Amino acid sequence: MNSVVILLLAVITALIGYYVYAKYVDEKIIQADPKKATPAVMYMDGVDFMPTSRHVLIGYQFKSIAALGPITGPIIAIQWGWLPALLWILFGVFFIGWVHDYSSAILSMRNEGQSFGALSYRLISPRARVTLLSFIYFYLILILAAFGDIVATMMAKISSVPFAILALMGTGALAGWMIYKKRSDILYTTFLMVALSLIGIYLGTVLKIPGSKTLWVLFALLFSYLGAVLPIWSYTQPINYISFYLVFLGMLGAALGILIGHPVASTPAFTTYTIGVGPLWPILFVTIACGAISGWHSLVSSSGTARQLQNETHNRYVTAGAMFLEMVLAALAIIIASATFKDFGAYAAEMKASGPAGVFAKGMSSLLAYLGIPGGFGTAFAGAIFVILAITVMQLVLRFARIATAELAGDAIPALRNMHLGALLAMAITYLLIATGTYGYIWTLFGGSNQLMASLALMMVTIWLASQKRNYHYALWPMVFMFLTTISALAWTAYRMYENIGKLQAGKLPPPAGQTVGMAVAGNGISILIALFLLVAALILVWDGFKAFGKAVWPTTSLGQGKTKEA
Amino acid sequence: MNSQFSRLLGPLGELTRGFLLGNLAEPVLQERARVQETLLALLYAELLGLPVPGRYYALGLLPFFCRELPGWKRRRLAEKDLTVVHDLM
Numbered sequence: 001m002n003s004v005v006i007l008l009l010a011v012i013t014a015l016i017g018y019y020v021y022a023k024y025v026d027e028k029i030i031q032a033d034p035k036k037a038t039p040a041v042m043y044m045d046g047v048d049f050m051p052t053s054r055h056v057l058i059g060y061q062f063k064s065i066a067a068l069g070p071i072t073g074p075i076i077a078i079q080w081g082w083l084p085a086l087l088w089i090l091f092g093v094f095f096i097g098w099v100h101d102y103s104s105a106i107l108s109m110r111n112e113g114q115s116f117g118a119l120s121y122r123l124i125s126p127r128a129r130v131t132l133l134s135f136i137y138f139y140l141i142l143i144l145a146a147f148g149d150i151v152a153t154m155m156a157k158i159s160s161v162p163f164a165i166l167a168l169m170g171t172g173a174l175a176g177w178m179i180y181k182k183r184s185d186i187l188y189t190t191f192l193m194v195a196l197s198l199i200g201i202y203l204g205t206v207l208k209i210p211g212s213k214t215l216w217v218l219f220a221l222l223f224s225y226l227g228a229v230l231p232i233w234s235y236t237q238p239i240n241y242i243s244f245y246l247v248f249l250g251m252l253g254a255a256l257g258i259l260i261g262h263p264v265a266s267t268p269a270f271t272t273y274t275i276g277v278g279p280l281w282p283i284l285f286v287t288i289a290c291g292a293i294s295g296w297h298s299l300v301s302s303s304g305t306a307r308q309l310q311n312e313t314h315n316r317y318v319t320a321g322a323m324f325l326e327m328v329l330a331a332l333a334i335i336i337a338s339a340t341f342k343d344f345g346a347y348a349a350e351m352k353a354s355g356p357a358g359v360f361a362k363g364m365s366s367l368l369a370y371l372g373i374p375g376g377f378g379t380a381f382a383g384a385i386f387v388i389l390a391i392t393v394m395q396l397v398l399r400f401a402r403i404a405t406a407e408l409a410g411d412a413i414p415a416l417r418n419m420h421l422g423a424l425l426a427m428a429i430t431y432l433l434i435a436t437g438t439y440g441y442i443w444t445l446f447g448g449s450n451q452l453m454a455s456l457a458l459m460m461v462t463i464w465l466a467s468q469k470r471n472y473h474y475a476l477w478p479m480v481f482m483f484l485t486t487i488s489a490l491a492w493t494a495y496r497m498y499e500n501i502g503k504l505q506a507g508k509l510p511p512p513a514g515q516t517v518g519m520a521v522a523g524n525g526i527s528i529l530i531a532l533f534l535l536v537a538a539l540i541l542v543w544d545g546f547k548a549f550g551k552a553v554w555p556t557t558s559l560g561q562g563k564t565k566e567a
Numbered sequence: 568m569n570s571q572f573s574r575l576l577g578p579l580g581e582l583t584r585g586f587l588l589g590n591l592a593e594p595v596l597q598e599r600a601r602v603q604e605t606l607l608a609l610l611y612a613e614l615l616g617l618p619v620p621g622r623y624y625a626l627g628l629l630p631f632f633c634r635e636l637p638g639w640k641r642r643r644l645a646e647k648d649l650t651v652v653h654d655l656m
Contacts, residue, residue: 045638047600048645055578059585117648129648136649179591186588233594241591303651404649
C-alpha cells in the first residue's frame with residue numbers, strides 16, 4: 001500500500017472519530033456544560049489550577065503524551081505485518097484511546113480536580129490506590145530498562161550518534177543557563193542552541209566514538225542520574241526543550257519525505273500469527289501501547305490538563321484531539337518501518353542488528369533523502385533524535401522513580417528518602433534488567449504495566465458513570481477488552497519465560513549475546529516475578545472493581561450492601 | 568480575508584506556545600508560588616501564634632493578599648502522590 005494512503009487513512013479515522021463518536025459522547029453522555037465552573041476556575045491559584053487557553057493546552061497535552069512510545073511500538077509490531085499494527089492503531093484510538101484520555105480528564109474535572117490516587121481510593125478501594133502506585137513504579141523501572149537497552153544498542157552500533165548526544169547535552173545545559181540565569185532572549189537562545197546542536201550532529205559523522213553496549217548503558221544511566229538529582233530547570237528541562245526542536249524538524253522532514261516520495265510498503269501486510277515475542281493476540285496489543293492507548297495519558301489528563309481547562313466543552317478538543325494527533329504520529333512510525341526498507345528481510349536484519357532505534361534511523365534517513373539530505377547525516381540525525389527522545393524520557397522517569405522509591409519504601413527504610421540512594425537503587429534494578437533480561441520481553445512487560453494503568457483508569461470512569469446513572473458502556477467494553485488482553489499477555493509472557501529457563505538450563509536455547517546462561521536464567525526469573533506481581537495485582541483490582549461497580553449499578557443487592565470506604 | 572487569517576494565526580500561535588514552551592514555564596510558576604507562600608507565611612504568621620516581623624508594614628499589605636489565602640490553604644492541604652505527574656514534569 002502507498003504510504004500516503006496509510007497517512008490519509010489515519011487522518012480520516014481521526015476526523016470521523018473526533019467529529020462523530022467523540023462529539024456524540026461529549027454532548028449526549030457526558031453532557032459537557034459550558035456554564036459549569038471547572039476546577040481551574042473555582043480553585044485558581046496560579047500554579048496547579050490555572051485556566052488556560054485550549055489551544056495552548058492541546059500543544060502541551062500532545063507534547064506530554066507523545067514521546068518514544070508511539071514510535072517504538074509500531075516499529076516492533078511490523079514483525080506481525082503492517083496491517084495488524086495499523087488496524088490496532090486506528091481502531092484502538094477510535095474506540096479506546098481517546099475515550100480513555102478524554103474520560104480521565106472529565107472524571108477529574110467533575111471531582112474537583114482530584115488526582116487518580118485519591119479517586120481510585122474513593123471510587124474502588126484503598127488498595128486500588130496502592131495497586132496503581134505499584135503499576136506506576138514497575139512502569140517506570142521497565143521503561144528505564146527498555147529505553148536504556150535501546151539507547152545503548154543504538155550508540156554501540158552507530159558510532160556517529162554518541163558525539164551528537166554529548167553536543168546536545170552541552171547545548172541543552174547552556175540553554176538552561178542562558179534562559180533562567182542570564183535571562184537571554186528565548187528566541188535568540190533557541191535559535192543559537194538548535195543551530196549548535198545540528199552542527200554537533202554533523203561533527204558526529206566525522207568524530208565517531210566507538211564503545212561497547214555496557215559502556216553506553218552506564219553512560220545513559222549517568223546522564224539520567226544527573227537529570228534526576230539536579231534542579232529540573234538547570235539540566236533536564238532545557239535539554240528536553242532544545243531536543244524537541246530537533247525531533248520536530250525530523251518528524252516534519254519525514255512527513256514531507258512521505259508526501260514527496262510516497263514510498264510503497266515493501267514489508268508484507270501480514271507475516272505470521274506468532275512471532276518471537278508471542279502471538280498477535282494478546283501481545284500486539286501491549287507492544288503498541290502509546291500509539292493506541294496508554295495509561296500514562298490518564299495521569300497527564302487528570303493531574304495536569306483537568307486542572308487547567310477553563311471550560312468543560314474544551315476537553316474534547318484538548319484530550320481527544322491530542323490523542324488523534326498521536327495516532328497520526330504512530331501511523332508515521334508504521335510508514336518509516338514498512339515503506340523504507342527494500343523488503344521484510346532488510347527490516348528484520350536491521351531489527352536484529354540495532355533494534356527499533358536502528359530501524360527508525362535508517363527508515364527516517366531514507367525519507368529525508370527525498371528532501372536531498374545526505375544519507376550519512378540523515379542516519380546520524382535520525383539516530384540522534386531517537387536516542388535523545390529516549391534519554392530525555394529516561395531522565396524524567398528516573399526522577400519519578402527516585403520519588404516513587406521514597407514514597408513507597410521511605411517509611412520502611414528511611415535511607416531511601418535520600419534522593420541519591422533512591423535514584424541509585426532504581427538505576428541498579430534497571431542495570432540488572434538490561435544486563436540479564438531480553439529486550440522483547442521487557443518491552444512486553446512495560447506495555448503490560450502501562451495497559452493495566454489504562455484499564456484501571458477506564459474502570460474508574462465506568463464506576464463513576466454508573467454511579468451517576470449515565471450510559472457507561474462506551475468505557476466498560478474497552479476496559480473489559482484491555483483487562484482481558486493485558487492479563488493474558490502477562491500470563492503468556494511469564495509462561496514463555498518459564499519455558500525459556502528450562503531450555504536455557506538444558507542447553508536447547510542459547511543465551512542472548514553478551515550474556516551467560518546463569519545471567520539469562522536470572523533475567524528471565526526477575527521478569528517472571530514482575531509479570532506475576534502485575535498479574536496478581538490486576539486480578540485483585542478486577543475483584544475490587546467488580547464490587548465497586550456492583551455497588552454503583554445494583555445498590556439494593558448484596559453487592560451494593562457492603563461498606564463503602566470514603567476518602 | 569485579513570481578519571480570517573489573523574483568526575487562524577492566533578490559535579496556531581497559542582498551540583505552538585503550548586507545544587514548545589509549556590514545560591519551560593513550570594519552574595518559573597513553581598518558584599513564584601514558593602516565594603509567594605513564604606511572604607504569606609510571614610504576613611499571616613500571627614494566625615499561627617508566631618510574631619510577625621515588621622508588623623506595621625504587614626498590616627498594610629494584608630488586604631492585598633487576602634484573596635491568595637484559599638489557594639494557599641488548598642495547596643498546603645492537598646494530598647500529593649505519584650499520580651500528580653504534573654508536579655514532576
